[in-house]
Amino acid sequence: MKALSGKGAVQPGRPRPQLDSDRRRRSVTTPEGIALGFTVASRASRAGALMIDLALIFTLMLVITLLLAYLLFGVIGLPQSRLEQSGGAGKSALQFLGVLWIIAMFLVRNAYFMWFELRPRGATPGKRLAGIRVAARPNSGGGVGQLTADAVIARNLLRDIELFLPVMFYAQASAEGGDMGAATIAGLAWVTTFLAIPLINRDHLRAGDIVAGSWVVEAPRAQLSALLVSGETAREGRSTVTGARFSFSEAELGAYGEYELQVLERVLRDDRDENLAEVARTICAKIGWEPGEGDDRAFLTAYYTQLRARLEQGMRFGQRKADKFAGKT
Amino acid sequence: MNAPLTSLADTVGGWFARTPEPVLAVEQAALRSDRFRLEREADWKRLEAIVSRMEAGRLSRISDEDLLALPVLYRTVASSLSIARETSLDAGTLAYLEGLTQRAWFLVYGPRVGLGGWLRRFFGGGWGRAVRGMGLDLAIALAVMVAGAIVGWLLVASDPGWYSALVPGDGSDPRVPGASRAALRATLYGSQGDDGLGLFAAALFNNNAQVSILAFALGFAFAVPSLLLLVHNMGGLGAMLWLFHGAGLLPDFAAWLMVHGTTELLAILLAGAAGVHIGRSMAFPGELAVLDAAAQAGRRGAQVMVGVVLMLIVAALLEGFARQLIDDALARAAIGLFMLVFWIGYLFAWRPGTPNRNSAPE
Numbered sequence: 001m002k003a004l005s006g007k008g009a010v011q012p013g014r015p016r017p018q019l020d021s022d023r024r025r026r027s028v029t030t031p032e033g034i035a036l037g038f039t040v041a042s043r044a045s046r047a048g049a050l051m052i053d054l055a056l057i058f059t060l061m062l063v064i065t066l067l068l069a070y071l072l073f074g075v076i077g078l079p080q081s082r083l084e085q086s087g088g089a090g091k092s093a094l095q096f097l098g099v100l101w102i103i104a105m106f107l108v109r110n111a112y113f114m115w116f117e118l119r120p121r122g123a124t125p126g127k128r129l130a131g132i133r134v135a136a137r138p139n140s141g142g143g144v145g146q147l148t149a150d151a152v153i154a155r156n157l158l159r160d161i162e163l164f165l166p167v168m169f170y171a172q173a174s175a176e177g178g179d180m181g182a183a184t185i186a187g188l189a190w191v192t193t194f195l196a197i198p199l200i201n202r203d204h205l206r207a208g209d210i211v212a213g214s215w216v217v218e219a220p221r222a223q224l225s226a227l228l229v230s231g232e233t234a235r236e237g238r239s240t241v242t243g244a245r246f247s248f249s250e251a252e253l254g255a256y257g258e259y260e261l262q263v264l265e266r267v268l269r270d271d272r273d274e275n276l277a278e279v280a281r282t283i284c285a286k287i288g289w290e291p292g293e294g295d296d297r298a299f300l301t302a303y304y305t306q307l308r309a310r311l312e313q314g315m316r317f318g319q320r321k322a323d324k325f326a327g328k329t
Numbered sequence: 330m331n332a333p334l335t336s337l338a339d340t341v342g343g344w345f346a347r348t349p350e351p352v353l354a355v356e357q358a359a360l361r362s363d364r365f366r367l368e369r370e371a372d373w374k375r376l377e378a379i380v381s382r383m384e385a386g387r388l389s390r391i392s393d394e395d396l397l398a399l400p401v402l403y404r405t406v407a408s409s410l411s412i413a414r415e416t417s418l419d420a421g422t423l424a425y426l427e428g429l430t431q432r433a434w435f436l437v438y439g440p441r442v443g444l445g446g447w448l449r450r451f452f453g454g455g456w457g458r459a460v461r462g463m464g465l466d467l468a469i470a471l472a473v474m475v476a477g478a479i480v481g482w483l484l485v486a487s488d489p490g491w492y493s494a495l496v497p498g499d500g501s502d503p504r505v506p507g508a509s510r511a512a513l514r515a516t517l518y519g520s521q522g523d524d525g526l527g528l529f530a531a532a533l534f535n536n537n538a539q540v541s542i543l544a545f546a547l548g549f550a551f552a553v554p555s556l557l558l559l560v561h562n563m564g565g566l567g568a569m570l571w572l573f574h575g576a577g578l579l580p581d582f583a584a585w586l587m588v589h590g591t592t593e594l595l596a597i598l599l600a601g602a603a604g605v606h607i608g609r610s611m612a613f614p615g616e617l618a619v620l621d622a623a624a625q626a627g628r629r630g631a632q633v634m635v636g637v638v639l640m641l642i643v644a645a646l647l648e649g650f651a652r653q654l655i656d657d658a659l660a661r662a663a664i665g666l667f668m669l670v671f672w673i674g675y676l677f678a679w680r681p682g683t684p685n686r687n688s689a690p691e
Binding site: 031034038095102103106119120122133139140144145146148149150155157158160165205210212220221222223227228258261266269305308309311 | 366416431432436531532539543549627630
């Protein structure tokens with residue numbers, strides 16, 4: 001597991017900010033020999049997903065409990081007095097629903113995570129909303145296997161001690177009239193210990209992930225965006241508004257590299273007039289052009305097309321230019 | 330005629346059937362890398378459609394043709410990604426290809442067996458294999474359990490004051506030191522008239538399952554808490570054995586316990602051994618990296634734990650029904666022994682042929 005390096009690599013001493021999402025990138029080699037870039041899910045999104053899931057579990061438990069209570073008192077219409085008699089029909093109904101309730105609670109608490117994480121998306125509803133999923137962690141050799149049912153079961157059994165155990169102890173202490181202050185401190189210490197595990201390792205693994213050989217990564221969700229430049233006008237660098245034709249010399253195109261090209265791509269895709277004008281002014285100043293009052297978008301599209309053509313041609317010959325600083329020193 | 334209505338209909342229609350965006354003609358592209366993209370875009374879109382349907386779990390809506398095309402399309406897109414990384418600077422296309430390759434990879438290399446297939450493999454020998462894979466840990470857990478019972482017995486024998494510490498009671502339990510033989514005997518026999526057996530069984534299962542999950546999960550802390558939990562539970566048992574021995578009821582108590590005890594104690598033994606297995610593999614990973622060793626042990630332990638939960642369901646049914654309904658020591662002992670022979674035969678003696686290729690990597 002080495003950090004993905006490539007066109008986004010930051011050279012020492014360069015004043016380019018390194019994003020948090022870049023630090024969380026990991027490269028994994030598939031059996032076909034393709035390096036896939038995974039982004040380890042941030043701790044914040046995992047905490048958010050857990051909150052949503054816990055809220056859902058709690059709601060589910062509440063709904064089941066209310067439903068069973070409604071069945072008992074609403075549908076069957078059991079009068080309170082019948083419950084007091086021993087061995088009556090009322091007692092049997094109560095017992096049956098009691099068994100149902102215990103089994104339902106056990107299943108909700110233990111099967112909720114397993115059921116959803118074994119589905120093709122590998123994510124509970126909370127994880128889906130947070131845009132993350134569970135996947136098999138690559139072993140230390142860098143190869144990666146499949147997420148097995150065993151792994152999902154193991155990571156969720158561990159959840160019991162991480163989350164539910166302190167709650168159980170706390171409930172027990174409160175039910176038996178134990179020392180609540182001590183129970184609170186012990187519970188907090190317990191939770192803090194297990195919370196600390198994802199904080200101190202690089203891949204944000206919690207105890208369950210360590211034991212199961214899994215990790216939580218961001219689920220890829222990219223849409224294929226439309227082609228940025230197409231058609232005759234773009235190819236020739238002509239503005240449809242003013243009719244002006246933009247053509248840049250080698251030196252003018254040499255001012256920027258791949259990093260700036262992709263910033264420009266984002267600006268063009270966002271398509272906001274004030275940004276376009278600002279960027280157009282900056283580029284004009286850099287390459288020594290007089291900023292015109294005409295069609296900023298056409299100017300930038302033409303510059304983008306010709307810069308990309310030049311850089312991609314360089315790539316085909318094995319010469320890459322990471323950013324505007326490259327090749328100057 | 331009425332344009333707003335038509336556009337509304339188009340909008341609503343668009344929600345249900347996403348019309349494919351018109352793919353530009355290859356000649357329209359201004360750049361070589363864009364031509365590369367336009368030539369292959371149809372394949373990418375097709376893979377995306379298949380992957381989206383599979384992710385939504387609608388397998389029945391995928392034709393056999395598409396299913397067969399999945400691995401081929403995956404390789405096509407993966408190779409497109411490799412080429413695009415070397416020839417294209419279009420960040421949008423690169424991000425899309427990377428995301429699509431990942432999504433397809435999750436499916437192509439995802440779990441190949443469904444829950445049904447997994448269960449068939451599990452009962453068809455996978456469970457026994459996982460249990461037998463932890464031989465030394467079973468021995469350690471067994472030794473600790475026996476030691477715990479002996480320690481419990483010896484502690485109470487030396488000072489009956491220990492009894493209340495080892496066997497938590499609620500005050501109304503007649504099973505305390507000094508209780509009469511008749512009172513103790515009454516706790517073993519004559520509960521046929523009780524109702525509420527189902528509720529009793531469910532509550533027993535719930536409690537035992539949580540305790541054994543705990544014994545497994547605590548193995549994470551290098552197995553020490555798992556062992557302590559085993560000692561604690563067995564200490565209570567040893568104390569009760571001493572109590573009934575003092576009243577001359579030891580064989581009756583043993584039979585009473587054996588009905589479900591052979592299943593339940595075996596399940597607790599397996600859960601404890603699974604915990605020890607994890608703790609031991611993390612403390613002594615051998616040739617593997619610590620994280621890899623933990624992952625391997627955890628996956629094997631998880632299989633054992635599914636079996637433990639099933640065994641505890643059986644134990645709860647035996648405890649809740651069989652023990653209460655059968656009032657004869659000999660019959661109780663026979664049931665308990667039969668279950669013991671069954672489990673040992675199923676888990677240790679029965680060894681079906683070598684697993685097929687699709688079995689979980691060990």
